[in-house]
Amino acid sequence: MSSKTINLKLKVWRQLNAKTKGKFEIYEVKNISTDSSFLEMVDVLNEQLVNESKEPVAFDHDCREGICGMCSLFINGRAHGPDTEITTCQLHMRTFKDGETISIEPWRAGGFPVIKDLMVDRxxxxxxxxxxxxxxxxxxGIPDANxxxxxxxxxxxxxxxxxxxxxxxxxxxxxxxxxxxxxxxxxxxxxxxxxxxxxxxxxxxxxxxxxxxxxxxxxxxxxxxxxxxxxxxxxxxxxxxxxxxxxxxxxx
Ligand code: FES
CATH class of the missing domain: 1.10.1060.10 (Alpha-helical ferredoxin)
Known part of the structure; x- marks a missing residue:
């Protein structure tokens, strides 16, 4: 099965630290495989930013398998994005359309202060x-299971x-x-x-x-x-x- 590629506009929350005010920055990413995961798409954005000598976007992740709960992102106004019963790392780019604008924010809750960009302190x-x-x-000793x-x-x-x-x-x-x-x-x-x-x-x-x-x-x-x-x-x-x-x- 051949994979398609899509071009996207990303509205990403950038914030230096918990004490500074954040704002959205707009980025464009091209030729994103629809087979890739959402975090892989953010990896592509970061590679692009590093190649342009710009600061990459800070975001949390660990297992990338839906186990650790680290990939806490608000995508298009929904926790973990538009799909149901999956984490951000399990979200695939086939969920989005070519030319779509995607907004990416950190968790918004008083108990979770922003550390940087999309990372919050949980x-x-x-x-x-x-x-x-x-x-x-x-x-x-180990008790008998029964x-x-x-x-x-x-x-x-x-x-x-x-x-x-x-x-x-x-x-x-x-x-x-x-x-x-x-x-x-x-x-x-x-x-x-x-x-x-x-x-x-x-x-x-x-x-x-x-x-x-x-x-x-x-x-x-x-x-x-x-x-x-x-x-x-x-x-x-x-x-x-x-x-x-x-x-x-x-x-x-
Ligand atoms: S990175 Fe572990 S659940 Fe998403």
Missing amino acids: TAYDKIMQAGGFVSISTG AIPIAKPDADEAMDAAACIGCGSCAATCKNSSAMLFVAAKVSQLALLPQGKIEASIRAKNMVAKMDELGFGNCSNTGACEVECPKGISIAHIARLNREYLVAKVKD
Whole structure:
């Protein structure tokens, strides 16, 4: 199958650092293979900029396989671009038309300050995890895999929640910059398993408190986070988070 090439106009957010004001710059890229990924297209732009002795565009990426959650870009006004349930690194240029203008911005959320250009600081999510996204287990020999029976529906739901890669698209998409879907996925995954019971009475409370402290807003109840989540995490997990939170508060 022969691949096509397209020419594009790119409207890219450029910002020196968190303290300076950013602005869009316009660039043109030519002969982009429709088989290439979005990040490969940005690589081509950067090669072009370097050859012109200009500063390349800073952007985050690591695995380029939809696993690490680093490639956090707002493309044409949508987290991870126009396709559904994929990350930016899994987005292909065949999604775009020849001659199209594509706008590329960093995540826009108070909890994710811009480091440079398209890179944002997402350590806020690490701090939320440190507040309760863990389990305490005794060290020792490896337990027998069948020693802790877990019902299949619970195991399936926990696995669905565990699919969250912490990319931040939920907070970047939410009009309140809420990180509720992220926190809900992490709480849900542990709340459904017996291993998660040890910290169950404090986990939701501590993680929600940290989320508030770091500048993320309340759930907007619009469900936009679920639509843009590259892993299809359901907002049903937010209901479980609310229940866990309520139980913890009542116990207090
Ligand atoms: S670079 Fe790892 S998910 Fe995109």
